[in-house]
Amino acid sequence: ETGVTQSPTHLIKTRGQQVTLRCSSQSGHNTVSWYQQALGQGPQFIFQYYREEENGRGNFPPRFSGLQFPNYSSELNVNALELDDSALYLCASSTGTSGVAGGNEQFFGPGTRLTVL
Amino acid sequence: GNSVTQMEGPVTLSEEAFLTINCTYTATGYPSLFWYVQYPGEGLQLLLKATKADDKGSNKGFEATYRKETTSFHLEKGSVQVSDSAVYFCALSDPNSGTYKYIFGTGTRLKVLA
Numbered sequence: 001e002t003g004v005t006q007s008p009t010h011l012i013k014t015r016g017q018q019v020t021l022r023c024s025s026q027s028g029h030n031t032v033s034w035y036q037q038a039l040g041q042g043p044q045f046i047f048q049y050y051r052e053e054e055n056g057r058g059n060f061p062p063r064f065s066g067l068q069f070p071n072y073s074s075e076l077n078v079n080a081l082e083l084d085d086s087a088l089y090l091c092a093s094s095t096g097t098s099g100v101a102g103g104n105e106q107f108f109g110p111g112t113r114l115t116v117l
Numbered sequence: 118g119n120s121v122t123q124m125e126g127p128v129t130l131s132e133e134a135f136l137t138i139n140c141t142y143t144a145t146g147y148p149s150l151f152w153y154v155q156y157p158g159e160g161l162q163l164l165l166k167a168t169k170a171d172d173k174g175s176n177k178g179f180e181a182t183y184r185k186e187t188t189s190f191h192l193e194k195g196s197v198q199v200s201d202s203a204v205y206f207c208a209l210s211d212p213n214s215g216t217y218k219y220i221f222g223t224g225t226r227l228k229v230l231a
């Protein structure tokens with residue numbers, strides 16, 4: 001069974017540019033959540049995709065957008081990059097939002113470290 | 118809103134010392150609770166979890182008990198090793214968000230000295 005994978009591992013961009021990060025979910029999982037982890041902080045929820053539809057969003061501006069494909073892989077797009085977007089971006093997959101009591105366990109990928117100069 | 122509060126770090130211990138990292142939460146409903154560990158330069162690894170009150174999660178010598186009466190999920194280990202040095206995150210799965218999104222604490226850095 002393949003776990004959650006993310007690409008690229010590291011990325012350096014300049015302010016104002018656009019970036020796309022990619023995530024392949026674990027086999028059998030139809031839900032992908034994205035988190036931003038700034039240095040020294042806990043991860044913050046960006047949004048979630050369930051069966052190709054956005055299913056919830058955290059407190060992030062519209063320049064953070066996403067996509068989920070029929071194979072349940074996902075992309076996170078960030079436009080007009082700002083210095084504060086420098087962070088580790090984590091993708092997590094799970095089996096669905098209408099899960100068993102107690103909520104679905106999410107399985108995290110290794111992350112993409114984005115540096116904005 | 119729902120939230121997780123962890124003790125401030127860093128925590129520095131000698132090898133074989135007893136570890137406690139405090140975690141308390143605020144949530145409506147019945148969240149699942151998790152401890153994750155993050156080694157330098159890496160992503161998050163699930164350490165243990167508990168899905169209902171009085172459940173005890175355990176793994177690799179670490180334990181935590183879901184205490185609904187005190188809204189706590191403290192992480193403990195009887196004898197730490199140098200290899201346990203990492204950042205530990207307490208998290209809850211928000212049952213009322215419709216997404217079961219995770220809400221994380223700010224993390225506690227543990228440093229174990231030989």
